[in-house]
Structures are given as C-alpha cells and as structure tokens.
Amino acid sequence: MRQSHQLPLVGLLLFSLIPRQQCEICKVSKENKTALKPLIHTMINSNYTKGIQAAKVLLSLRLGGFLNQNQDQHLIEQFILTVRSTEPSLTSGQLALAILALGACKGPDGISINYSELVGDLENKFQAEIKNMEDHDGNPLTSYYQLSLDVLALCLFSGNYSIPKVAEIFKPGNKNYYFHEQFSVDTGAMAVLALICVRSKTRGQNQTDTKDLDNIDNHIKLLIRKILSQKTENGLLGNIDSTGEAMQALFVSSDYYNKNQWVCQKTRDTVLTEISQGAFRMPTAAAQILPALMGKTYLDVNKDSSCVYGSDTFHISTQKPISVTPADSAPQIKVNYSVVIHNAKDRIVVSVADGSVFLNVMEQAQKENAALFSFTAEETSWGPYITTVRGIKANTNDRTYWELLSNGKHLSKGAGSYVVHAGDDLEVRWSTY
Numbered sequence: 001m002r003q004s005h006q007l008p009l010v011g012l013l014l015f016s017l018i019p020r021q022q023c024e025i026c027k028v029s030k031e032n033k034t035a036l037k038p039l040i041h042t043m044i045n046s047n048y049t050k051g052i053q054a055a056k057v058l059l060s061l062r063l064g065g066f067l068n069q070n071q072d073q074h075l076i077e078q079f080i081l082t083v084r085s086t087e088p089s090l091t092s093g094q095l096a097l098a099i100l101a102l103g104a105c106k107g108p109d110g111i112s113i114n115y116s117e118l119v120g121d122l123e124n125k126f127q128a129e130i131k132n133m134e135d136h137d138g139n140p141l142t143s144y145y146q147l148s149l150d151v152l153a154l155c156l157f158s159g160n161y162s163i164p165k166v167a168e169i170f171k172p173g174n175k176n177y178y179f180h181e182q183f184s185v186d187t188g189a190m191a192v193l194a195l196i197c198v199r200s201k202t203r204g205q206n207q208t209d210t211k212d213l214d215n216i217d218n219h220i221k222l223l224i225r226k227i228l229s230q231k232t233e234n235g236l237l238g239n240i241d242s243t244g245e246a247m248q249a250l251f252v253s254s255d256y257y258n259k260n261q262w263v264c265q266k267t268r269d270t271v272l273t274e275i276s277q278g279a280f281r282m283p284t285a286a287a288q289i290l291p292a293l294m295g296k297t298y299l300d301v302n303k304d305s306s307c308v309y310g311s312d313t314f315h316i317s318t319q320k321p322i323s324v325t326p327a328d329s330a331p332q333i334k335v336n337y338s339v340v341i342h343n344a345k346d347r348i349v350v351s352v353a354d355g356s357v358f359l360n361v362m363e364q365a366q367k368e369n370a371a372l373f374s375f376t377a378e379e380t381s382w383g384p385y386i387t388t389v390r391g392i393k394a395n396t397n398d399r400t401y402w403e404l405l406s407n408g409k410h411l412s413k414g415a416g417s418y419v420v421h422a423g424d425d426l427e428v429r430w431s432t433y
C-alpha cells in the first residue's frame with residue numbers, strides 16, 4: 001500500500017507545505033560545491049576514464065554536468081570504441097552501464113550511437129541471466145545488482161522485458177539480495193531504481209496485469225524498508241560505498257516511505273565530512289556517490305535531452321592512477337597471512353613495507369611459497385578482484401568466492417585498497433555467500 005501525502009498539522013511553517021523532492025532538499029548547495037572537487041579530480045585523473053570500467057565514472061560525470069564539450073566528445077568517442085571492441089565479452093551489467101553512460105544525455109553532434117543494437121544485445125544477455133537462474137538453482141550468471149542494472153537500462157531505453165518475470169524475480173525475499181544472509185544495500189538500491197522505472201513506465205497502461213504492478217509496488221516498499229533498516233547512527237545507508245546509490249533509491253521512492261523515516265541532510269552532511277577526510281579515493285566509489293550529491297539519479301538518464309556542460313576545465317590524465325605501493329624506504333612491518341579452505345589453514349608471517357595493502361601481502365606470500373599461496377586477480381571497476389587461490393576458482397553458479405578478512409572480521413575494502421597494519425591477522429577464506 002502507498003503512503004498518502006497528508007498535509008502537515010496547523011502550526012508548521014508554510015514552506016513545509018510546498019512539496020519538495022528529497023533530491024532537491026539533499027542536493028549540495030552552490031556554495032558547497034567546492035567540497036565535491038576531490039571526487040571530480042579522482043574520477044578525471046584516473047585511467048578509469050578509459051576501458052569499460054569507465055562506464056560508471058562517465059555516467060556520473062555526465063549526469064552531474066562536470067565535463068566540458070571537448071572532454072565529453074573525446075571520452076564518448078573513446079568509450080564507443082571500447083564498447084564496440086569488447087561487447088561480446090561484457091557481462092550484462094557492464095553492457096547496461098555502458099548504455100546508461102552513452103545515453104546519459106544527448107552529446108555533441110556528429111556522434112551516432114546505435115542504441116537499438118546495444119539494447120538488443122542487452123535483452124539477450126538479460127535472458128541468459130534468467131536462463132542461468134533456471135538451470136542453476138536460482139543463481140544468475142552475475143549478480144542481482146547487474147540484473148537490476150539490466151532492467152533499468154532496458155526500461156529507460158525501451159527494451160523488451162517481461163513485467164511478470166520482473167515481478168517474480170525481484171521479490172525482496174530472494175536469496176540474491178543477500179550475501180552471508182546480510183541484506184546488500186547496494187543491490188536493494190539498484191533494484192529499487194529499476195522497479196521504480198518499470199512502475200512509472202507502466203502507469204496508466206491497461207494491458208499490464210494490475211497484480212504484477214501491485215507486487216512490484218510491494219517489492220519497492222519492502223526493499224526501501226530493508227534499506228532504511230541499514231541506516232547507521234550517522235546517517236549512512238549500509239556502508240559508505242552503498243550510501244550514494246541508496247540515496248538515489250530513496251530520492252525516487254519518496255511515495256513509499258514516511259518523510260520522517262529518513263533525514264537526508266544528515267546522510268549528506270556525513271558524506272561531505274567523509275569527503276573532506278579523504279574518503280572515496282577510488283574512481284568507482286567517487287562515481288557512485290556524486291550523482292546523489294548533485295540531486296541526480298540514474299533515472300535522470302535521457303538520451304534525448306542535451307548534455308549540460310560545465311565551465312570548469314579539469315585536466316584529463318592518461319596516466320595510471322597513483323600507485324598505493326609504499327616507497328622502498330618505508331620501514332618494514334610483519335603481518336600474519338593465512339589461506340583457509342574449510343577447516344585447513346595455511347599460515348605464513350611476511351614482512352612488507354609500512355603502508356602496504358592486502359594485495360602486497362598476498363604477493364609476498366606467493367613469492368615465498370607459491371605452492372601454498374599462489375593466486376590470481378582480475379582487474380575490475382573496484383580494483384583487483386581475487387578470483388583464484390591455489391588454483392581454486394570462485395564460481396557464481398555455486399555462490400563461492402574468496403572472502404577477505406582481517407583479525408576475523410569481514411573486510412569492507414578490497415585487496416588493492418585495504419591498508420594493512422603491523423600484527424594484522426589477514427585471511428583469504430574459501431566461502432559461500
């Protein structure tokens with residue numbers, strides 16, 4: 001059931017009667033925009049403006065109007081080439097993000113994009129996800145985060161998808177919203193954005209079964225409830241990296257919860273404090289938080305509306321991002337490192353330079369004993385993702401992966417960004433999510 005918009009009681013200030021969208025209220029003011037500069041610099045001065053990993057960065061910069069026309073033209077031209085050359089090997093969510101980035105707004109004349117071909121390919125990749133779920137105990141080829149991106153892009157770019165199927169698979173109780181039985185706020189937020197899009201496109205359509213639409217309404221309501229239940233004392237939604245997309249989900253779904261359930265200014269102010277303390281150093285992390293701070297959501301993607309170009313010129317670097325590897329002169333620290341497979345634990349103590357990240361420890365251990373500590377990593381939009389350890393490979397069909405822990409605690413950062421401390425007990429554990 002939907003919340004009704006009740007007028008505030010007599011005595012409240014007149015301006016509170018003016019309906020204002022959450023995104024407008026929460027948007028960073030003009031005077032405070034300089035606070036966002038570190039995010040923009042992180043995104044622009046990274047090699048993530050190249051390759052398929054650029055999709056989220058490009059989407060974010062274009063939605064926020066942070067590029068000038070030349071930069072936009074240059075980046076889009078480069079990105080089209082990337083998409084063309086990699087398209088068959090892209091996952092469904094990567095292709096969906098690429099479509100959202102290319103069609104975020106109407107770019108410079110002279111660039112033509114064949115959306116119908118891309119959308120057709122996405123329809124096929126989405127079908128393959130569903131087929132995989134049917135064949136493998138409900139597990140998609142990738143994740144529900146990606147399936148949500150798929151539905152969002154198909155919905156915004158007039159692709160085909162089945163509304164009854166969407167209503168069926170996006171039930172909030174589905175295991176794919178959970179990792180280790182913990183609700184994934186990122187996944188829930190992306191699903192809300194997709195479902196709100198589907199819901200708004202079907203408003204007033206007679207041919208859609210009202211039962212499916214009621215179910216979708218119910219899913220949105222329950223997902224929002226779950227997202228809000230992950231609100232922390234200081235207003236973050238889930239953790240720092242899920243907050244941006246959760247804010248977007250809450251912006252577009254204000255009809256589904258009571259206004260007093262979320263003080264968006266508190267969330268925004270905590271995020272601004274985090275930025276001033278150096279958070280969001282990774283381009284993808286910066287890209288996920290920026291749209292919400294500009295009062296934008298992925299539902300603002302519109303290929304027919306002209307791009308807004310910023311007057312600021314940001315220098316675009318083609319260099320690799322500054323490496324987190326500490327200087328050779330840094331003092332050495334000792335850390336414990338273990339590979340855990342079921343009940344078997346192989347442990348080693350390694351010395352690494354102070355300031356090293358988890359990955360450096362894994363590399364050192366591999367150097368010292370390749371038989372026990374060999375591993376492989378794959379470059380992703382969040383940095384290196386550990387795919388195999390001792391030849392054992394993560395697999396989405398049986399929901400297995402290599403989990404990273406420090407001192408027994410599940411880490412909320414990856415191997416390439418978690419800075420280790422002397423005496424840490426680091427672990428990669430063969431786990432099921």
Ligand code: B12
Pocket residue numbers: 091093094097142143145146179184186187238239240241242282285288380381382383384385386387396400401402403404405410411412413414415417433
């Ligand atoms: C799905 C998912 C997973 C799945 C991935 C497998 C699958 N079924 O797809 C599982 C549950 C296995 C997983 C594991 C981890 N995850 Co995860 N994951 C996500 C989620 C919800 C969606 C990723 C996605 O599909 N993106 C869309 C596609 C199009 O982009 P992509 O770059 O091609 O996606 C790939 C990578 O994102 C990669 N991946 C997933 N998680 C992580 C984490 C890191 C650090 C890296 C480098 C890569 C990576 O898997 C995707 C498929 O290949 C994101 C949320 C988000 N906002 O992105 C969190 C998220 C990326 N994960 C996160 C973390 C911390 C982890 C772990 C490090 C947790 C841990 N302690 O072990 C591990 C990775 C360990 C390792 N082996 O390197 C954080 C990263 C934060 C950060 N600052 O680094 C995020 C942002 C969640 C959050 N809000 O905290 N994850």
